[in-house]
Amino acid sequence: MAETTEETEVVPLVDHVREELLGTLTSHLGDAIVASHIKPGDELWIRVTTEGWAEVADVLRNRLNFLFFDFVSAIDWLPSPYGREMDAQVDTIVAAANGEALDAKPPEEMVQGYAGGDTRFQVFGRVLNVVDMLGLIIKADVPDTLVVPSWIAHYPGANWHEREVHEMYGISFDGNADMRNLYLPGDFEGYPLRKDFPLLARRVKPWPGIVDVEGMPGDDADDEADDTDAAEGDA
Amino acid sequence: MISSVLAVELAYWQQTTLRVIGGLVAILLPAGGLVYVYLFKMMSFMQSRLGPMEAGPYGSMQLLAEVGKFLQKEDIIPTKADRFVFLGAPFVVLLSTFLLLLVVPFGPDAWFVDLDTGIYFAMAVSSISVIGILMAGWGSSSKYSLLGGIRAAGQLIAYELPMILAVLGVVIQAGTLNMNEIVFAQANGEIFGWGGIGNPYIITQFVGFMLFLVAIQAELTQPPFDMPVAESELVAGYMTEYSGLRFLLFFIGEFATAGVFSAIAAVLFLGGWYVPFLAPEHNLYNVLGPLVLMAKIFGVAGLIFWFRFTYPRFREDQLQRLAWKFLIPIALVNIVATGVLKVVF
Amino acid sequence: MTATTGANERDQLAYIAAKAADSRVNVELETEGMTLNIGPQHPATHGTLRIVARLDGEQVISADPVMGYMHRGYEKLTEVRTYPQVTTLINRIDWLGSFANEVPFILAAEKLMEVEAPPRAKWIRTILFEMSRIANNLLGLGDMAAQLGAVTPVFYAFRDREYVLNQVEAVTGGRFHPNFDRIGGLKDDIPAGWIASTKDSMVKMREAADELESLVFGNEIFTARTRGIGIIPAEVALEYGMSGANLRGSGVDWDLRRDAPEGMAYNEADWKVWTHPDGDSYARAWVRLQEMREGTYIVDQLLDSLPSGPVMAKVPRIIKVPEGEAFVETENPLGVMGYYIVSKGDLVPFRVKIRSASFNNIAVVPWVLKGVYVPDIISILASLYFILGDIDR
Numbered sequence: 001m002a003e004t005t006e007e008t009e010v011v012p013l014v015d016h017v018r019e020e021l022l023g024t025l026t027s028h029l030g031d032a033i034v035a036s037h038i039k040p041g042d043e044l045w046i047r048v049t050t051e052g053w054a055e056v057a058d059v060l061r062n063r064l065n066f067l068f069f070d071f072v073s074a075i076d077w078l079p080s081p082y083g084r085e086m087d088a089q090v091d092t093i094v095a096a097a098n099g100e101a102l103d104a105k106p107p108e109e110m111v112q113g114y115a116g117g118d119t120r121f122q123v124f125g126r127v128l129n130v131v132d133m134l135g136l137i138i139k140a141d142v143p144d145t146l147v148v149p150s151w152i153a154h155y156p157g158a159n160w161h162e163r164e165v166h167e168m169y170g171i172s173f174d175g176n177a178d179m180r181n182l183y184l185p186g187d188f189e190g191y192p193l194r195k196d197f198p199l200l201a202r203r204v205k206p207w208p209g210i211v212d213v214e215g216m217p218g219d220d221a222d223d224e225a226d227d228t229d230a231a232e233g234d235a
Numbered sequence: 236m237i238s239s240v241l242a243v244e245l246a247y248w249q250q251t252t253l254r255v256i257g258g259l260v261a262i263l264l265p266a267g268g269l270v271y272v273y274l275f276k277m278m279s280f281m282q283s284r285l286g287p288m289e290a291g292p293y294g295s296m297q298l299l300a301e302v303g304k305f306l307q308k309e310d311i312i313p314t315k316a317d318r319f320v321f322l323g324a325p326f327v328v329l330l331s332t333f334l335l336l337l338v339v340p341f342g343p344d345a346w347f348v349d350l351d352t353g354i355y356f357a358m359a360v361s362s363i364s365v366i367g368i369l370m371a372g373w374g375s376s377s378k379y380s381l382l383g384g385i386r387a388a389g390q391l392i393a394y395e396l397p398m399i400l401a402v403l404g405v406v407i408q409a410g411t412l413n414m415n416e417i418v419f420a421q422a423n424g425e426i427f428g429w430g431g432i433g434n435p436y437i438i439t440q441f442v443g444f445m446l447f448l449v450a451i452q453a454e455l456t457q458p459p460f461d462m463p464v465a466e467s468e469l470v471a472g473y474m475t476e477y478s479g480l481r482f483l484l485f486f487i488g489e490f491a492t493a494g495v496f497s498a499i500a501a502v503l504f505l506g507g508w509y510v511p512f513l514a515p516e517h518n519l520y521n522v523l524g525p526l527v528l529m530a531k532i533f534g535v536a537g538l539i540f541w542f543r544f545t546y547p548r549f550r551e552d553q554l555q556r557l558a559w560k561f562l563i564p565i566a567l568v569n570i571v572a573t574g575v576l577k578v579v580f
Numbered sequence: 581m582t583a584t585t586g587a588n589e590r591d592q593l594a595y596i597a598a599k600a601a602d603s604r605v606n607v608e609l610e611t612e613g614m615t616l617n618i619g620p621q622h623p624a625t626h627g628t629l630r631i632v633a634r635l636d637g638e639q640v641i642s643a644d645p646v647m648g649y650m651h652r653g654y655e656k657l658t659e660v661r662t663y664p665q666v667t668t669l670i671n672r673i674d675w676l677g678s679f680a681n682e683v684p685f686i687l688a689a690e691k692l693m694e695v696e697a698p699p700r701a702k703w704i705r706t707i708l709f710e711m712s713r714i715a716n717n718l719l720g721l722g723d724m725a726a727q728l729g730a731v732t733p734v735f736y737a738f739r740d741r742e743y744v745l746n747q748v749e750a751v752t753g754g755r756f757h758p759n760f761d762r763i764g765g766l767k768d769d770i771p772a773g774w775i776a777s778t779k780d781s782m783v784k785m786r787e788a789a790d791e792l793e794s795l796v797f798g799n800e801i802f803t804a805r806t807r808g809i810g811i812i813p814a815e816v817a818l819e820y821g822m823s824g825a826n827l828r829g830s831g832v833d834w835d836l837r838r839d840a841p842e843g844m845a846y847n848e849a850d851w852k853v854w855t856h857p858d859g860d861s862y863a864r865a866w867v868r869l870q871e872m873r874e875g876t877y878i879v880d881q882l883l884d885s886l887p888s889g890p891v892m893a894k895v896p897r898i899i900k901v902p903e904g905e906a907f908v909e910t911e912n913p914l915g916v917m918g919y920y921i922v923s924k925g926d927l928v929p930f931r932v933k934i935r936s937a938s939f940n941n942i943a944v945v946p947w948v949l950k951g952v953y954v955p956d957i958i959s960i961l962a963s964l965y966f967i968l969g970d971i972d973r
Contacts, residue, residue, distance in 0.1 A: 042691070043907060061819070068834075069821040070909075071935040075922060080659070113905045113922055124920075126907065126935075130818065130834040137907065137920075157820035160943045168655075183648030183972065192656055199660055282735035378616050382638070382954065458729050459801050467624040467727045468958050547801045548729025550955045551638060 015040040017134065021064075022046065028059045037114040044136040047115035053123065053140040054149035054175070060127050060138075061154040069155040070135065072125035072162060074142070074169045077110050077117065078195040117141050121171060123148055127155070142171055150175035168193035254347060261336055265494030265532055266487055267298050272533065273540035274490075281544050305486075308479035313376055316476065320374030325477070325484035327367030332488050334360035335495045340415040342508050342524025343515060353414035354406060357499055358399050361454065364492070365391045368463065368473050371485075375476035383472025386551055387463035390453055393558040394460075398450035400566030404443040404573040405436050405503045414499075418507035422515035432511035437504040442569045444504045446562055448535075451496040452542060453554070455489065459546035460554055493536055501531035613641065616954070620649045624727050624958045627968025629942075633949070633957060640957060643949035645942055650972040658932040663689055663763060663899050666929070670919075671757040673936060674970040676719060677712040677913035679748065682761040685919045685932075687843040688908035689763045692901045692923055697843065701765035701891040706845040707778075707882050708748065708760070709910075710875040714785055715744040716913035717825075717872040718792070720965040724865055725796045727962035728805055733796050740788035743781035750774055763899055765892035775883050782876040789873045797866065806862035810948050810960035813859055820947070821940035824915025825871055826964055829864035831857040836911035844910070849881040861963035868965065900927055914938050914970055938970035 018038050025046065026033055032052030037045040048056045060066035110120065121142035128135035142148055150173035151158035162173040163182040170191040172179060181188065190197055245253070275297060279286030287294030312321060337360075338353040340346040350356050365388055372384015406412055409420040424434025437444045453460040456472075464472035474485050501507055508524030509515055520527075549557070619630035628649035634641040654673065658666050670685055671678040683705060690696065697705070722737025745755045751770050752758030760767050796802055812822070817830040827834065835853040837846045854870035856863035903925040909918030915937025922931040941964050949957055 045905070067815070067818040069819055069940075070916075070918070071821070071920075071933065071940075073920070073933040075931050075933075111924075126920075130832060133834075133839045155819050155821075156816075156947070157822075157940055157943050160939065181648070183651040185648075192653060197656075199656060202660060278731070282732050283739055284735065378614060382616075458731075461729060462955065465729060465955065467729065468955050470623060544732055546730060547725060547796075547799060547805060548955070549801055550805060550953060552953065553804055 015042075015044075017132075018044040018136075021134065021136065024064065025056070025059070028063065029056060032056065035115045045115040045139060046136060047117060047122075047139040047141070050140055050143055050148055053138075054151060054153070056138055057125075057127070057151045057154040060136075064129070065131065066127040066129045066136075068128040068130045068135075069151075069157045070126035070128055072123065072151060072158050072165065074121055074123045074165045074171055074193075075113075076121055076169065076193065076195045077112050078120050079110060080195040115139055119143065121146070121169060123165065123171065125151065125158070125161075146170055147172045147174050149173070152176050167191070170194070258333060258336060258347065261339075261341070262333065262491045262494070263487070265498070265529065265536075266491040268529075268533065269490050269494055269536050269540070271295065271298055273536065277537075277540060278544045302483065305479055305483040308482075310479045310481065311476070313476050315376040317374040317376065320370045321476075322374075322481070324367050324371035324374060324473075325481045325488065327370060328364045328488040329367075329484055329491075331360055331363035331367065332491045332495055334363065335492070335499070338414050339495065339498045339502060339528075340418060340507060340524075341528055342520045343415070343419075344521060345508075345524060346415060349415060350413065352412045354402055354417070354499075354503070355412050357414070358395070358402065361398075361496075362391065362395060364454075364488070371477070372473040375473070377476050379469045379471075379475045380473050383463045383465075383469045383475070386469075387456060387473060389551070390456070390460065390463060390554060393555055394450045394453035394562075397446050397558060397562035397566050398454065400563065400570060401440075401443040401446035401450060402503060403566075404440045404569050407570065407573045407577055408436060408439060414502050414507075418502055418509055419515055421506040422509040433506055433509060435504065435506040440504060440569075440573070442565065443573075444500070446566050446569070447500055447504070448538060449562060451493075451500065452539060453558070455493050455496065455539070457493070457539065457543045459542065459549050461543075461548055462551050462554065465548060493539060494532055497532040497535035497539065498528060500535045501528060505531050505535070507531070618957065620646075624961070629961075629966070629968055629971065631945070631949075631957065631961075633954070635954065638954045640949050640952050640954065643946055643957065645945050647942075647968070647971050650968055652969075652973065654973045655932055655934055658929055658934075660928060662927045663901060663929065666932070667761060668757075668759050670934070671759055672969060673934065673973055674716075674912065674914055674917070674938070674967045675756055676967055677716040678756055679708045679752070679758045679760060680712045680716075680910070680912040681917065682759070683709055683844075684908045684910040684912075684917055685921075686761045686763055687910070688906045688919045688921045689899075689901055690843065691906040691908060692904050692921060693763065693895070693899075694902075695764045695893050695895055697765045698890050698893055699845075699887045700769075700889045701893075702843065702845045703848070703882050703886050704751075704766055704770060704891065705761065705843075707879050708751065708758070709844065710878050710882075711744050711748055711778075713913040714872050714875045714879075715741045715748075717868045717875075718744075718785070718788060720913075721792055721796065721865060721869055721872075724959075724962040724965070725802070727958050728802060730796070730799070730802070733792060736788065736791060736795070740784065743784045747774070747778050747781050750777070762892065762895075764895035765890070769891050775886070778883060779880060782879050785876045786873060789869060789876075793869060797862075797869065803862065805955075805959055806860060806865065806963065807858075808860050809956050810861045810952065810963060811859050812944060812948055816944065816947065817859070820944040822915070822944055823937055823940065824911065824913070825867040826864050826915060826941050828853065828855045829867045830859035831855055836909060836916060840909075843908075845882055846878070848885055849878045851878050851881075861959055864963045864965070898927070900925065901929070909935065912937055914965065914967060915941055917970075934973050936970045936973055938966035938968075939973070942966050942971055 015038055021044060022036055022038070029048070029052060032048050032055055033046055034049055035047040112122065117139065119141040122139050123142055124137055124139040126135055126137045140148060148171060150162060152162065153175060159176060159178060160182060162176050163179060165171050166173065166179050167181045167184050168191055275286045275294065287297035290296040290300045312318065335357055337347045338350050338357050368387040369384050372380045372387065405417065409417045411417060411420065421435050422433045426434050426438065456463045464474060469475070474482060477485060508520060508528045510527050513519065614635045616633045616635050617630065618633060620628040630646040631643055632646060633643045654669055657669055661669065666685060667682045670681045673681045718737050718741050722734040725733035748758060749755045751774060752760040812830050814830045814832050817827050818832065833853060833855050838853055841847050851874050854867050854874065856867050901923040903923055905922050907918055907920045909916050917937050918935035920933035920935065921929050924930040948960060952960065
């Protein structure tokens with residue numbers, strides 16, 4: 001994302017700019033940084049402790065000149081108990097062919113993405129230094145109390161993002177008093193973006209787009225067969 | 236005048252009927268004409284579209300369709316509205332328009348009332364519409380209407396002053412308040428001793444004419460001074476809660492007032508029913524006069540609507556600043572200059 | 581640019597006005613405040629944005645945008661659609677610049693799959709991207725004039741936008757929702773004769789820009805209504821995450837087209853990033869106009885240098901994206917739009933965070949509307965230029 005043109009010409013295996021940034025951050029934050037991940041020439045991910053979530057914003061905004069606030073959001077790492085919501089039909093066919101029961105599929109494990117993690121929920125955000133065109137993604141685990149510190153003292157623009165996270169995931173932000181619903185009706189129950197929140201449209205009606213019908217250019221034959229193969233291999 | 240049409244003596248009730256019909260024609264004909272020619276067609280051509288084309292030849296019957304549409308609509312009265320005030324407001328606005336028309340001369344012998352204080356009367360009754368608009372704004376019990384009504388009140392009062400001051404220049408030059416005599420004064424006037432085209436006051440009172448145009452633009456609450464109805468801010472301002480017939484009345488009132496104000500501007504600055512090279516005493520004016528005046532009305536209204544379709548809108552405080560800091564001082568200077576020149580020449 | 585573009589006098593005045601409106605609530609006169617609900621049904625909110633404004637007379641004490649009347653839950657819906665199906669959805673985010681919506685998502689997926697579109701696809705992508713910017717900015721400017729009470733320019737904007745939309749339609753088959761971008765390239769090549777007709781339409785767009793400039797920007801009332809109104813200092817714009825013409829109107833020289841051109845062909849054209857130091861409504865609209873004109877030059881140059889070759893790279897028939905996370909943002913017509921894709925190696929994304937431009941651009945509204953007058957609410961909102969679908973997603 002944030003590379004300059006020289007970097008694209010020779011993709012470095014070691015991204016010195018981001019290594020340096022990580023070093024600077026570590027010197028400022030110390031133990032608050034739990035883990036990090038660098039994709040050379042692309043992006044830096046760091047994971048901070050829950051307590052360090054506000055501190056890292058403070059350091060980035062006030063000391064390192066990361067003035068541009070990009071976004072704050074959250075992620076639910078729980079594997080969806082409903083599969084892809086489109087499994088229903090495919091799985092029935094496959095399961096019937098193999099003589100298996102539908103529920104026999106073993107539950108997937110919860111695997112956190114880059115920079116790891118220990119909890120089901122993580123908040124993540126991105127800030128940017130527009131002078132150097134350098135951004136980074138900050139992640140933090142969300143404890144079971146579902147409360148993390150707020151960013152609004154350092155990035156006022158985070159307010160709406162935190163409100164959105166609150167209504168979609170039920171995560172509260174300590175220091176942001178304005179936790180009204182942003183999108184949903186005031187009396188809405190449940191947290192829609194959690195993985196265990198069912199997408200009702202898919203419950204009541206089979207998904208017509210389950211078969212990707214569009215043929216590739218020069219690939220007009222055996223579309224049906226391809227799709228079935230893929231679906232079987234996938235299931 | 237009407238008492239002896241075609242040398243026939245008419246009874247009082249016949250005169251009254253004729254006056255009512257004449258009044259309605261004098262209000263509705265320019266109003267309808269302005270809506271069709273300017274709102275429907277000129278605006279459409281300016282915006283590179285055709286406007287109404289289906290109803291009648293070249294869409295000329297569209298107006299009837301619109302009126303029919305408005306008449307069919309439900310007359311909605313908001314629950315919390317102040318009923319009496321809400322219902323009466325459109326009529327007060329229309330009343331002001333009709334009263335304005337009273338003193339406009341259509342020919343040397345064609346007028347409704349020949350008041351010696353004609354222009355003074357016109358300026359006075361034009362402010363009645365403020366009351367109607369305030370009534371609408373208050374009676375609707377809607378915040379948009381209220382804001383629109385208050386804005387309109389502030390604006391109309393602020394622009395009354397430059398309008399009257401602009402008219403004063405003409406009055407000083409003509410030496411009369413009677414509107415028909417103002418026409419005669421222009422018709423018999425001379426430009427440095429040459430009386431060929433009379434002396435339409437637009438030449439000597441050009442500043443006054445411009446001030447008057449700006450002021451009537453504001454009085455009509457048309458862009459760039461349409462804050463009271465500002466449709467992108469206040470939905471429709473004081474008209475927000477009106478529907479059906481009552482909205483139609485406001486609508487007619489708006490365009491009829493545009494027509495009447497254009498008529499007054501034509502009388503004051505363009506020589507009214509007079510055309511050059513035809514002596515004002517000529518008998519032909521009994522027929523020609525109203526037509527000439529109508530043509531001049533459309534000319535002035537063309538300017539008004541041209542501004543309307545071109546300009547964005549001022550903000551309320553900018554409007555007040557324009558009135559008090561620019562228009563009124565200029566008008567005062569104009570009056571002083573006119574007075575001095577009147578004494579000198 | 582220095583990130584804190586100096587607290588010049590104007591910035592300070594804006595700060596002071598905001599602070600004064602905070603403290604000066606009805607101390608002089610014991611008047612009663614009024615709460616004005618602007619929207620969700622209102623002529624000026626293009627869609628269903630609602631602004632709850634607390635007024636003291638005509639002055640705004642506080643303004644709070646309320647949205648969600650059109651929330652469609654795209655972040656949830658993307659989790660149950662395959663990658664090619666997602667582009668259909670995200671077309672509808674910013675419906676006036678819909679091709680531009682697809683691009684960052686496709687680029688993020690390409691990054692995860694480590695495929696690269698062939699040069700010709702990159703070129704056409706960039707051309708269509710700029711064309712959606714031209715159409716979008718043109719309509720935005722016409723609309724801004726309409727919000728300020730000038731009824732005529734918006735019709736010119738609608739009329740001239742057709743030239744661009746017709747060209748987009750000729751390539752993609754869709755005027756508003758092309759759904760044309762694919763992982764690894766484009767659905768089709770451009771039709772025959774398209775280059776010449778596009779150049780003609782770009783000439784017309786430049787004429788439209790000139791016309792708009794003289795009609796709107798040359799108008800004293802427009803200037804009086806926008807100059808010095810709704811000043812957003814660079815620092816505030818950055819910390820609220822404003823982007824696009826709104827940020828450049830505050831004097832921040834930052835454009836992802838120049839600063840992060842991966843996957844696009846912007847480096848191949850000679851063009852300029854326009855900024856304006858004032859940060860007021862006029863500056864934002866002015867930058868938008870310049871970007872529209874600059875866009876026509878970019879399109880012209882790219883059409884001249886269009887390379888030959890295929891428009892589609894080799895990608896598997898069934899698109900499975902390897903496990904990983906990627907974030908790509910591009911400089912869309914409304915501002916920076918980004919997609920954060922988390923993939924679990926499946927046919928569908930595990931999580932897609934949509935970072936849309938208008939959401940951040942409008943977040944500044946409570947700050948900037950403090951102390952302004954009611955008419956300025958409308959002009960400031962129009963100058964920020966948002967699409968409701970881009971806020972609600």
